Amino acid sequence: YFPNLSFGIETDCKNNQFQGPEGNVDIELIDKSLNRYSVHFPTAGWYLWPATGLGFGVREAVTVTIAFESWGQHLDLALQQDKRRMVAGPLFDITAEPVGAIAKIHLPHFISLPEGEVDISWFQVAHFKDEGMVLEQPTRVEPFYAVLENPSFSLMGILLWIASGTGLSVPITSTTLIYYHPHPEDTKFHVYLIPSDCTLTKAIDEEEDRFHGMRLQTSPPVEPLNFGSCYSVSGCTHLEIVPKELKLSYRSPGEIQPFSKVYAGQMKEPIQLKITDKSLGSLVWETLVKPVDLQLGATSAPPTFSGAAFVKEHHRQLQARMGDLDGVLDDLEDREVLTKNEKELVEQAQTRRRRNETLLRMVESKGDQALELLYGSLSERDPYLVSYLRQPSY
Template identity: 45%
Template sequence: MQLPDSKDDFLGPTGPVATEVVDKERSMYRVHFPVAGSYYWPNTGLRFVVRQPVTIEIEFCVWDQFLNKSALQHSWMPAGPLFDIKAHPGAVVAVHLPHFVALQGDHVDVDLFQVAHFRKEGIVLEKPAKVEPHYIVLENPSFSPIGVLRKICAALYIPVSSNVLLYHHLHREEVAFHLYLIPDDCSIRKAIDDEEKKFQFVRIRKPPPLSPLYMGSLYTVSGPEKMEIIPPELKLCYRSPGKSQLFSELYIGHLGSGIRLKMKDKKDKTVWEALIKSGDLRPAATPVPPDLTDAPTLPHFLDRHREQLVARVTSVDAVLDKLYGRLLSDEQYERVRAESTKPDQMRKLLSFSKSWGWACKDQFYRALKETHPHLIMELLEKQELKEATRALHKLSS
């Protein structure tokens, strides 16, 4: 086990309480509360009120794994993270579960919210004791995979608290950004952080939208005239942390004295704005270990694993369908299809990527990840092991 950064501490009556990382891959944590009282985890929004010292285990889960098997998915939507919590029975007086629904007015219709428990015998819905602006309260709770659901109302856009995540990657010829618009859900944010780190993209911390945005609505991204933005619109929607998230790619030759990014709604009202200066991109702000500072110059995933991709990608048609119209022209699409074997098709497809920039190769990678998740995960694990071995060798020498 290892201790995460202090930003993952709980805040309790005796001060910060560190969490232990039990299983990094499963995002499983353990924390021991030494005395009775209230403990708050700022990174997630979770709060526990305990009547005695207790050890609690918390695992981040994925709604799709449970909700897709139920008819509830058509009448209820996830309204916050899903946690699998384990604690000694009776030790927890109350739990505050985070949600991202923006409450309207003083009166709150508690019937619009339920807490879903996923148990062996099936799904159990529990009415919360209280619904507060950023969390719901369960008193004397029992635990299982548990999270907040919000009732879906026909023809109604649900206002939500949202977050804009901005990542950058400096190249020799251009500055590249990835921009996400997501509900304010810590599990989605964590999944995006983990994904972007694999390609040495670093998050630039900027304030979230100040006003609630609407689930299902489109928002237009704009920047300087010379900035290329693909796509120029983002839809605010809930996508499970286990799925690839929607984002816009932004490219500009150089920052100059700074650039201003905006996001507007359909009425042309600015809902988010940020100023990015060269100081935001300083290497000192990049959480890349010192022994991996040469990581951005490493070849892209496609180039590193070309041989394995040629030999082991079996559903080339599925990959082509995801790239057609975005990276591939009609002629390129047909040239790949004309090859007689799957390896030859992949060779032809990868030959086009030689002229692509880093961001285009990222799109190719994401298509592969969606169509061949097990293969990509295996190659990533081998890549991480190699890099860790290389880092240890540098330290030892």
């Protein structure tokens, strides 16, 4: 029922499109006030919405409606204050017609537990029904998503349950957002550090748009960050930053999300911004903003997407986060990007990070066409990682 995405399909999926077995499928916004969408899957197969991380395994033609909801409006106060449970991903209201047409669903989460140390009992799918909240164990948990087979649909999302007394520090995938606010005398930026939750990004985009903020393109932090930890925002000496500290926490969409204001004067020279772990002093994220970036951000025409440019820009993130390379290596050998000996050199590296780095350097040395093929294979084999790194908005 779930054929892989074909290697040759258009990988630059628009934000309001699912990737499917026969190409991209458009999504219709049917109620803007309720953030409700509708999509019709015409055939059996696997469909992924990269902008959200939602995925559906479909047995037959089916129409699905999807709405984005706020945890804060549905979790009662006791559960919100329960330190044994934490929100671990977006909350969706999903229905499907006909019932039973969907064999499995991938629900996105932002928990980043070490490889081989994921305890599936920590993850729970919360269903909000007339009788209250019902918890269900997912079939399995993967990086970026949990799988639920033969699902019943409702208002649903992922919660993380932590046994009392474990003292577990929860690492999560996170997103850094920067918004530019032009002013002739004192250019201002808003910097956010949030869990990688599409509903949070969407809510911040809408709030910033009300005040004419323009989002600049930037990469997420390379390594997972610890939930509840404090991070320092710093930059060039002439910058004014208020506040200089951000706590990585979860606030439901609709609540005011914390951010740092950065004042950069007339912005005649590039500025550097950094985020560091306050307790360890280690660098977790940095970016360089040039005056030309602000001019490009004001233009309406988006640049043509390049898979080669994506791999180059996200080299460090791919080195840290690429997982099982077996399928990717097979694709690249079949397409004569790698020789058999080069493939074996990658496989012989002792750690996952070294395997990833060896592969990236080999492919980069062969030029942009080879990088395009690598991007295409990653889009097929690990679409959730590509979706996370691209961080699209609506």
